Amino acid sequence: MAFINDKGHIDGFEPNLIEEIVKEAGYEMDLVDVEWGGLFGGLATKKFDLLISSITILEERKKRMAFSVPYIRSGVAMLVHKDFKDINSLTELEKLKVVVGAQINTTAYFYLEKFPGLQRKGYEKTGHALLDLVNGGLSAVVGDTAQINYFYNAQPDLKSTSYIAGDRLTSENYGIVFRKEDKVLREEIDKALIKLIKNGRVRALADKWNLGKFVDIPDPTTR
Incomplete structure (x- = not known):
């Protein structure tokens, strides 16, 4: 839910959101664009000091961060590429033994392991996989729903060569990530985030970036 805009700046839902959270919490920040593989290290x-990059809250990750x-x-x-008509699930594509792309080491990439009949191809960024889809190098791409929806509506070439198949395949909560020892920072960021959820600002940013029907804003009192 972030990209480099035509002015060379990091833009999108998550950059806008973290800017408002940090300001509300009384901090200043430098926003850095990093490949997925370098985030946790x-x-x-x-x-x-923190990460925001459509990172799914997983019990396994909670052991380390x-x-x-x-x-x-x-x-x-x-x-799904429009060469494949009326596809609504990965099970249908699996029967065709086609190549499906995803960003490496993401939940979307690991989700493809459930379909061994597919040929899985990994990319450093979802955008690279989508470009390959447009050019006919892939039959489908799986990725974060909000990101897929945004790129689909923002890129005419993508919209003319593919379609969003079916509904959301999984349901995952995304959170900002901290080192375990940085408890004060996490508490202050949490306080600011909860305020922005309750006053409707997070929903407004999601609407601004056309994230669509695939996203919900969770109750901030539950984890």
Whole structure:
């Protein structure tokens, strides 16, 4: 839910959201664009103080890092090339033994493991997979629902060559990530985030970025 805009700046729902959260919490920040593979290592080695990048709150991850309250509920969605008509599930594509792309080391990428009949192809960024889909190198792409929906509506080439198949395939809560020892920072960011959820600002940003029917704003009192 972030991208580099035509001015070379990081933009999108999550950059806008974290800017407002940090301001509300009374901090200043430098926003850095990092490949997915460098996120968690960079946090552990203190290159960054927190992460926001459509990171699913998982029990396994909680053993190594701390999470904010969820700021959005999303999941996995699928874009299918228009050469394949009336596809609504990965099970249908699995029977065709086609190639499906996803960003490596994400929940979407690991979700494809449930369908061994598919040929899984990994990419550093979802946008790279979508470009391959447009160019005919893939039959489908799975990724974060909000991200898939945004790119689909923002890129005419993508909309003319593919379609969003079926409904959200999974349901996942996304959170901001911290080092476990940074309890004060997490508490202050949580307080600011909860305020922005309750006053409707998070929903307004989701609407601004056309995240669509695939996302919900969770109750901030539950984790």
